[in-house]
Amino acid sequence: MNDRNQPTRVKSDTKTLIDLVITSKPEIIKGAIKTTELGISDHKLVLATIWSKIKRPPPNIFRARTFKRFDQAAFVKDIESAPWSVCSVFNDPDDCYWAWLRIFKDICQVHAPYREVKIRSVSVPWITPQIQHLTNKRFKMLKMAQRLGDPNLWAEYRELRNRVTREVRLSKSRYYLELFNEVKDCKSYWNWPILLLSLPGKLMESMVASTTTMHVTEQGLGNPNQWAYTQSHSTELLLVKITDDWRQAIDKKHVVGMVFVDFRKAFDAIPHSILLRKLQSWWSWGLMVLDKGYLSGRTQVTTINECQSQSVLVTFGVPQGSVLGPNLFSIFCNDLPNITEGTDGDPHLHMHADDTTVYVSAPTDDLVASKLNEVLARLYTWCCENCLNPHPTKTEYMLLGGRRQLTGPK
Numbered sequence: 001m002n003d004r005n006q007p008t009r010v011k012s013d014t015k016t017l018i019d020l021v022i023t024s025k026p027e028i029i030k031g032a033i034k035t036t037e038l039g040i041s042d043h044k045l046v047l048a049t050i051w052s053k054i055k056r057p058p059p060n061i062f063r064a065r066t067f068k069r070f071d072q073a074a075f076v077k078d079i080e081s082a083p084w085s086v087c088s089v090f091n092d093p094d095d096c097y098w099a100w101l102r103i104f105k106d107i108c109q110v111h112a113p114y115r116e117v118k119i120r121s122v123s124v125p126w127i128t129p130q131i132q133h134l135t136n137k138r139f140k141m142l143k144m145a146q147r148l149g150d151p152n153l154w155a156e157y158r159e160l161r162n163r164v165t166r167e168v169r170l171s172k173s174r175y176y177l178e179l180f181n182e183v184k185d186c187k188s189y190w191n192w193p194i195l196l197l198s199l200p201g202k203l204m205e206s207m208v209a210s211t212t213t214m215h216v217t218e219q220g221l222g223n224p225n226q227w228a229y230t231q232s233h234s235t236e237l238l239l240v241k242i243t244d245d246w247r248q249a250i251d252k253k254h255v256v257g258m259v260f261v262d263f264r265k266a267f268d269a270i271p272h273s274i275l276l277r278k279l280q281s282w283w284s285w286g287l288m289v290l291d292k293g294y295l296s297g298r299t300q301v302t303t304i305n306e307c308q309s310q311s312v313l314v315t316f317g318v319p320q321g322s323v324l325g326p327n328l329f330s331i332f333c334n335d336l337p338n339i340t341e342g343t344d345g346d347p348h349l350h351m352h353a354d355d356t357t358v359y360v361s362a363p364t365d366d367l368v369a370s371k372l373n374e375v376l377a378r379l380y381t382w383c384c385e386n387c388l389n390p391h392p393t394k395t396e397y398m399l400l401g402g403r404r405q406l407t408g409p410k
Contacts, residue, residue: 008035008046029049029050029051034047059118066112070111074111078110078111079107104200126174127171145157205294209327212327213327228326228330238352241350242359254401255365255399256368257359257371257399260398264389268316269317269388270332272296276295299311326353339378339382340358340375347359347375360372365401
C-alpha cells in the first residue's frame, strides 16, 4: 500500500522502503499513506488512515408461509378432494410417506405460499426511545468530560451513567412483567417443544401411536407398574398409591426404605437393536417394518458457528419431542418392574417415564438395607443388559419410620 517513491529509511548513502502497511482489504484505507520525520530514528513514521465505519451485516433471509389470503373452507375442501389413493400404490412406507407429503405440500403451497422474510437486526424490545436519548446524551457528556477534564462534567457524566443503568433495568423488568401478566394459561406458555419435528410426521406418528396404545390396552401387554403414557396411570394416582403403601407400613411399626433412581439420558441411550428385539413379541410383521423404518436411517449433524460436522448414523435413542417416542420408551422398559419377582420382603418398583422408585418395608432398617441392596443388584444387572446407566449424583434414598424403628446407619 506504500508509495514506491517515498522511502521510509533514509541514510547518507541509501534510501529504502522497508516500513510497510500491508492489508488484504485496500478499500478500508482512507486516502494516501504518508510518511513524516520524528527525529528520533532513521526510520520515518508511516501514517495510514483506516475507514473504521462498521458495515451493516447482510439481512437474515428465511422462508415462511403467509396466511394473509388463507381460506380455511377452501383448504379443507382441497384436502378432502385430494387423490390420497395414490399413496396406497406403493408398498414401501417411505414411498407412501413421500407421495402423501408431496400432495399435502402442493395443497399448502396453493393456499399458504412461501415468501421470503428479511430480518435486518435483532432489536431489544425494552430499549425505548427515551432510553436511547439518554444513552446518546451520556456518550456526548463522556466525550466532553474527556476533552475538557472538568470535574463537574465528570460528575454529571457519572450521574447520567447511573441513570441510564437504572432506566434499562426498570424497563427490562417492566417488559417481562407485562409479558407474563398477559399469559392466561401458564402451563401452555411454558410448554416448550424439546424437538421440532415436521407436522406431517407428527400426524403419522399420532396414527401409529393410537393404534399401538389400543393394541397394548386390549391385549393387556403393559406393565401395571408403569405410570406414564398410559390411560388411568397418571402421576397423581402413583403418588396416592406409594404414599398409601408407606402409611400402611408405618402403621405396622415398619421402616420404609426407598431409592429414587434416575437414568442418564434415558431416551437417548436406548439401543435400536434391543428395542426392535423387544418389539418382535408385541407387534405384527407390518407394524415391525414400520417401526424399523421409523428408527433406522436417521442421521444427525452438529453446527457451531456455521461449521457443520459430518453426518453420522443414529443407532441409539428415540426422538424426543415426538409422539411415538414415549410409547417406544415404555415398551423398552416394560420388563424393568419384573426384576422384583422372587425377592424377599415384597419390594415395589414403580416407573414414571424415566424416573424409577424402589421401596421396601421391614421391622428394622438393617433388613431394609439388605432388601434394597438385593433389588438394586438386580436393577444393575438389568441396566447392563439393556445399556442404560443410572445417574449416581441424581439417585437419592430416604428412610421413613418412627424414632424407635430408625436406629441410624451401621
